[in-house]
Amino acid sequence: MVSLALVYKNRIPRKAFPCWDEPIFKAKFDIALEVKDHLTAVSNMPQISKEKTEHGTTIFKFDTTPLMSSYLIAFAVGEFDYVEGMTKSGIPTRVYMVKGKRDQGLFALEIAIKAIDWYNDWFDLKYPLPKVDLIAVPDFNMGAMENWGLITFREVMLLADPQKSTTRMKIQISLIIAHEIAHFWFGDLVTMKWWSDLWLKEGFAKFMEHVLVHYNYPEYHIWEYFVGNNFVGGFELDSLKASHAIEVEIDNPNELDEIFDNITYAKSSCLNRMLCYYLSEPVFQDGLRRYLKKFQYNNAETIDLWNALSEASGQDIDTMMSSWTKHMGxxxxxxxxxxxxxxxxxxxxxxxxxxxxxxxxxxxxxxxxxxxxxxxxxxxxxxxxxxxxxxxxxxxxxxxxxxxxxxxxxxxxxxxxxSQDMFQGILQAIENKELKMLDRFGVAEELFALVECGKVQADEFLTLVETCVKAQESDYVVWSALENGLSKLANSLRRHTDSKILECLNKFICNIFEPLAEKLGWEPKEGEGKNYCSSYFFKTYPF
Structure with missing residues (x-):
């Protein structure tokens, strides 16, 4: 299969046809492709004609695109299989793949149809193109790309084997599809004026992918996944002196690779979740709807979003959120x-x-x-x-x-x-099983971070571990935070001159984990949760 996705990361559009290849220069595109007779061609818009030539080729012509930035243009040529369906709003939806993998596209098709219908309602703004295609590209050098109407994916990010794919893999696929389809609104319909506001689309797509999966696939417990990946990932990079602000000046598009990181994706999505929680989801949703409707088919800056959210909430969102997005850390x-x-x-x-x-x-x-x-x-x-x-x-x-x-x-x-007295109260709440899971995770994650930076002694963290054992802690996300701290502590002690200290820690760890291992066993048991996917096993890919 031969395919070409015109993506901003590699600045390909100008190599395919002459254009002003910057996000602020939007245009309508008429695309025609001449390919060999045995091949099929697809692009952003539906095919309007197909004409054979005397040279053994076929010319595919596609409908005129809406006003859009050049980096969103895509076309693909090859021998395809596909599965198809229809959204409630009447949008034909297809998942394309190389021949022989048709059954692997069914899960992606289900998610894509749900995502279009759900975003239509949540944003109160209908998807404006007449079709949606998703295509699995062998050897695609990115995770996925939100080309409007023709999303391109690395095969492993789109196709799921009905017999072999794990729940963890299905979670990953559902998030990626939800992320790219969210871009149809944040990025495609409303585009940042310049790459300095890359976060404006990526941070919101990253957040909205979790909101969609939360409402449509509650069995995935997606907010547990979110904190294990995005909070931890954002904190790790942003706690360094070498971090950068979310709103960062980009003088040349070649600098873009430098900000495809956990600041633009993970931290930005965490700030969106924080703001949504602070304002309440209905108010946050109202602000996003105002923003999208005002700037549809146009370009926007961060201040435009803050103004829309200020109108919806009656609060000074610009002053509040600029303190987060314009400064590192x-x-x-x-x-x-x-x-x-x-x-x-x-x-x-x-x-x-x-x-x-x-x-x-x-x-x-x-x-x-x-x-x-x-x-x-x-x-x-x-x-x-x-x-x-x-x-x-x-x-x-x-x-x-x-x-x-x-x-x-x-x-x-x-x-x-x-303070020490407040921490003792929280330990008691954990032992009495009064704190909810996300709160227990937060306590465990931040306590070891305080150990790492020298503000808390390591024995306080070990006390927390013992308290969780007494409380018969059974949640995976909490144990992943505890295990992460214990691993880092053990790695530090391996460099210690006194081997007895490491020996004592190893015995402590064995005493902690042996009863847990015996309880869980190696084989899955009836009633055990099989849906959770944690950062310990799956690192977020910047799409």
Whole structure:
């Protein structure tokens, strides 16, 4: 099979035909392809004619595209099989592949049809093209590419063997398809003016892929997957001095490769989730709908999105979110408490989290959405906007014996360093099985990060591990965070001159994991969850 996807990453459009190959220069395209008689050609739009020539070739002509950027043009030529279906809105949908793999396209077809219909409703804006094609390309050098109406995929990112593909692989495929189809709105219909706002489409597609899968495939527990991949991936890169801001100047398109990373994808999607949670999904959704309808078939900048969300929420979203997108790094919130008979006074301090334990010379201040739960109000969050270096917040109706936890649900892109008395309360909540899974994961992930940067002693983390064992912790995502910390600790001790210390740690680890291994066994058991896919086994691919 011969195929050509005109993708922005490799700047191919100008090699195929003369064009102003920049996102702001949109045009309508009429495409015709002359190919050998035994081959088929597909492109962004439906075929309108097919004419044989006297030279043993066929000319395929396609309908005129809508107004679009050149990097979204695609065409493919080859000997294809396909499976097809129809969306509720009447859009013919096909999945193309090389001959002999037709049955492997059925799962992708199901997801694509669901995605078109669901996004139509969620964005309140119908997919404007008359068809949707997805094509599996052998040896495709990217994961996938959102060419409008003809999405190109690496084979393994689209095709699923009904008999052999694992649930983990199906999760990956569902996310990738949801991601690329989200681009039909974020990227194709509304395009960034310049590559400096690459995050404007990638961060939203990355977030929306999880929203779609959450609503359509709840058995995948996709937010567990999200925190294990996007939070961890975003934190790891953004805690380094060599990180970069989300909104970063691009002087030449050749610099684009430098920002196809976990800042543009993982961190951006985490900030979208944080903002959605802070505003509420209906308000966030209203803002996105305003943005898409105002700038459809046009180009936009980050400020245009903030303005739309400000209109929907009545809040100054530009000031709030620019503190995140225009600066590298993320905050560490240090919190202590004063306990009074019927209320709790929290004192918060913010600074940049630095993995090497150093100080941030810039001294930036973030506007941080703080959401708090207590033992008596676990389903009734208190929300504050923390926008100073230090600030006090008063929680009324909190008894002296109650624990208090920040960043409920691990929705905010920040880490928390608790005072010792507050941390003991959280340990007790874990032992009593009062904290939900995403909160337990957040505590485990951020605690070892504090060990790494030298703010917390390693024995505190080991105490947390022991507490999880006492509580009979059984959730995989929590254990992945605990295991990650133990592995890093063991790797550090391997370089220690005293081998007895490592020996003691190894015995501790064996005592921790042996009962768990015996309980789980090697073979799957009835009733065990088979759907979770964690960052430990599957790293997010930047699509």
């Amino acid at each position: 993320f905050p560490l919130v240090t919190v202590s408490q004063t306990i009074e008979p019927d209320r709790r006074i929290l004192k918060l301090h913010q600074s940049r989290f630095m993995l090497d334990g150093g100080k941030d010379e810039e001294g930036h201040i973030w506007q941080i959405p703080i959401n708090i739960i207590t033992s008596s109000h676990q389903n009734e969050e208190r929300k504050f906007l923390f926008n100073k270096r230090e600030q006090e917040f008063v929680l009324e109706g909190v008894k002296p014996h109650e624990w208090v936890k920040l960043n409920s649900g691990t929705t905010g892109f920040y880490r928390v360093h608790y």
